[in-house]
Amino acid sequence: MAALLTVFRKELADHFTSWRFIILFAIVLVVGVFAIYFDAQYIRQSVTESRFVFLQLYTTSGQALPLFIFFIAFFMPIVGITLGFDAINSERNRGTLSRLLSQPIFRDAVINGKFLAGAVTIAIMLTSIILLVAGLGLRMIGVPPSSEEAIRLFSFLIMSIIYGTFWLSLSILFSILFYRVATSALASIALWMLFIAMFVFPFFTQTGRLGLTVMLISPITLFWQIVTITLIPTARLLGQVIQTPSPLALGQSMLLVWPHLVSIIALTVVCFAISYIKFMREEIRST
Amino acid sequence: MATQSAVETIDLTKTYNGITAVDRLNLRIEEGEVFGFLGPNGAGKTTTILMLLGLTEPTSGVAHICGYNSTREPLKVKSISGYVPEKVGFYEDLTARDNLAYTAGLNGLPAELAAKRIKEALGVVGLSQVADREVKTFSRGMEQRLAIADILIKTPRVAFLDEPTTGIDPEGVKDMLDLISRIAREQKMTVVLSSHQLPYVQRICSRVGIISRGQMVVEGSLDQLGREALAGGRFIIELQLAETTSELVDCVKKIDGVVSVERQGDLLVVSCTEDLRPQIARTIVEANGLLVQMKIQSYALEDIYMKYFTEG
Numbered sequence: 001m002a003a004l005l006t007v008f009r010k011e012l013a014d015h016f017t018s019w020r021f022i023i024l025f026a027i028v029l030v031v032g033v034f035a036i037y038f039d040a041q042y043i044r045q046s047v048t049e050s051r052f053v054f055l056q057l058y059t060t061s062g063q064a065l066p067l068f069i070f071f072i073a074f075f076m077p078i079v080g081i082t083l084g085f086d087a088i089n090s091e092r093n094r095g096t097l098s099r100l101l102s103q104p105i106f107r108d109a110v111i112n113g114k115f116l117a118g119a120v121t122i123a124i125m126l127t128s129i130i131l132l133v134a135g136l137g138l139r140m141i142g143v144p145p146s147s148e149e150a151i152r153l154f155s156f157l158i159m160s161i162i163y164g165t166f167w168l169s170l171s172i173l174f175s176i177l178f179y180r181v182a183t184s185a186l187a188s189i190a191l192w193m194l195f196i197a198m199f200v201f202p203f204f205t206q207t208g209r210l211g212l213t214v215m216l217i218s219p220i221t222l223f224w225q226i227v228t229i230t231l232i233p234t235a236r237l238l239g240q241v242i243q244t245p246s247p248l249a250l251g252q253s254m255l256l257v258w259p260h261l262v263s264i265i266a267l268t269v270v271c272f273a274i275s276y277i278k279f280m281r282e283e284i285r286s287t
Numbered sequence: 288m289a290t291q292s293a294v295e296t297i298d299l300t301k302t303y304n305g306i307t308a309v310d311r312l313n314l315r316i317e318e319g320e321v322f323g324f325l326g327p328n329g330a331g332k333t334t335t336i337l338m339l340l341g342l343t344e345p346t347s348g349v350a351h352i353c354g355y356n357s358t359r360e361p362l363k364v365k366s367i368s369g370y371v372p373e374k375v376g377f378y379e380d381l382t383a384r385d386n387l388a389y390t391a392g393l394n395g396l397p398a399e400l401a402a403k404r405i406k407e408a409l410g411v412v413g414l415s416q417v418a419d420r421e422v423k424t425f426s427r428g429m430e431q432r433l434a435i436a437d438i439l440i441k442t443p444r445v446a447f448l449d450e451p452t453t454g455i456d457p458e459g460v461k462d463m464l465d466l467i468s469r470i471a472r473e474q475k476m477t478v479v480l481s482s483h484q485l486p487y488v489q490r491i492c493s494r495v496g497i498i499s500r501g502q503m504v505v506e507g508s509l510d511q512l513g514r515e516a517l518a519g520g521r522f523i524i525e526l527q528l529a530e531t532t533s534e535l536v537d538c539v540k541k542i543d544g545v546v547s548v549e550r551q552g553d554l555l556v557v558s559c560t561e562d563l564r565p566q567i568a569r570t571i572v573e574a575n576g577l578l579v580q581m582k583i584q585s586y587a588l589e590d591i592y593m594k595y596f597t598e599g
Binding site for chain 1: 337340362363365366371380392393395434437
């Protein structure tokens with residue numbers, strides 16, 4: 001346990017002092033602020049009868065730029081991948097892994113510590129961005145969130161963290177499977193682009209059953225459906241998200257996203273489990 | 288366990304996909320020894336070390352470190368042994384001190400003790416001046432020394448140094464090996480050293496083992512190995528006399544245990560079954576000969592090594 005904490009603390013410190021994290025944080029923050037700014041402009045100019053004005057900050061398209069939630073769906077994979085794609089293979093290449101494993105620690109402390117540090121980094125990043133953006137939005141539209149809106153926003157935060165964690169565990173898996181850092185980075189990016197393509201182009205849903213089935217395990221699609229239902233109370237799920245005039249109660253929305261959420265968690269757990277087993281069984285070789 | 292060895296392997300075997308890397312290796316290293324573990328690249332040195340440390344599981348056989356089974360009690364073994372891998376590396380963005388602090392943390396040392404040990408270890412390897420510099424600014428030699436400091440943090444009973452001298456300049460090699468032998472002496476640490484720098488290994492190792500294709504070819508102290516390999520198990524003594532007469536040669540030949548006497552220029556080369564220097568000296572003096580100098584032939588590890596690998 002002490003070893004796990006040591007690894008965790010070091011990895012966390014590494015993430016927060018690394019340029020790649022600072023740059024990513026800046027990009028996500030700037031994009032988020034822009035999205036919210038234009039959304040707020042749009043909300044101020046338009047007339048709405050919705051009870052959920054505050055949530056519209058995150059879900060309304062201000063025409064100039066796509067929605068805030070789209071940015072989260074789009075960028076969180078990059079954040080997760082960046083935090084994990086070289087987790088194990090860079091240590092192996094630098095010659096720190098065998099030194100690390102010759103210390104009196106259980107081997108899983110290394111992978112658990114790294115995973116946890118990545119997940120906490122994602123959580124801190126998302127929390128601060130969503131709160132910052134909320135503060136900015138509050139100032140611009142001047143409508144405070146109702147308690148239901150606050151709860152929905154909080155669920156959105158939790159779901160985004162899980163979504164980011166999925167990409168983290170996927171990239172850690174690749175960092176164990178592939179010897180070279182460039183390969184694991186490319187593999188993660190390739191998968192991300194594939195899912196983005198499936199999400200953006202309706203081609204897959206038109207290929208019938210197979211396309212729909214693949215969509216069911218595409219984390220981007222799953223996440224998109226989860227957040228729209230969570231943040232837009234009038235949204236319904238019918239294969240694809242549609243909107244109806246009458247808003248759903250909070251509990252009903254949660255019930256609707258539950259299976260999708262479980263799918264993402266399951267995908268995360270599967271990736272992590274494979275990484276874990278592979279890493280525990282891996283032999284340290286002389287060459 | 289009265290006669291417990293620092294390192295012991297019994298029929299240690301490792302097979303990778305049908306290729307035997309280590310083949311029924313029996314090795315015994317006593318506490319406090321500096322053991323030179325030699326052999327060509329790919330002979331199975333690193334694999335043996337990895338199995339001893341419990342980082343790789345043996346296909347069959349057992350490995351013990353100070354009486355602990357490396358496969359069953361890896362944590363115990365890892366806490367009393369230090370390992371410097373061949374391609375040792377550090378976290379480049381961290382300072383030397385932070386790198387060592389990480390090791391200390393993983394070993395569960397309390398912060399105060401850790402700080403003290405880090406300071407000491409950096410002092411021992413001569414890196415105190417650069418303790419707060421990032422490791423990426425270090426030369427290869429400095430990194431190797433930091434690796435030595437890294438194992439000193441946990442004050443191990445056995446240290447495995449796998450090629451600690453690769454990629455450093457001749458002077459650095461000398462410093463490094465002096466450092467290793469000094470540490471072994473001062474900290475009463477058993478050191479298993481694998482290196483290709485044979486002249487230096489000869490200087491600091493009390494015993495060597497030569498391994499080839501996963502099997503121990505020969506093992507023992509240097510003198511013993513040299514005699515066995517190069518002189519058919521005999522002691523070779525060289526004499527220089529003020530005047531070499533055939534009577535004197537006959538006198539020497541008559542000493543018990545002398546096998547042959549040869550004249551090589553103004554030197555007499557005496558081959559005998561044991562170290563007969565006192566007897567030879569007495570015989571010459573009694574025969575009124577004038578002894579200028581006498582020395583027992585020493586063997587260069589390089590010659591021994593080459594002998595095994597040109598024949599085998």
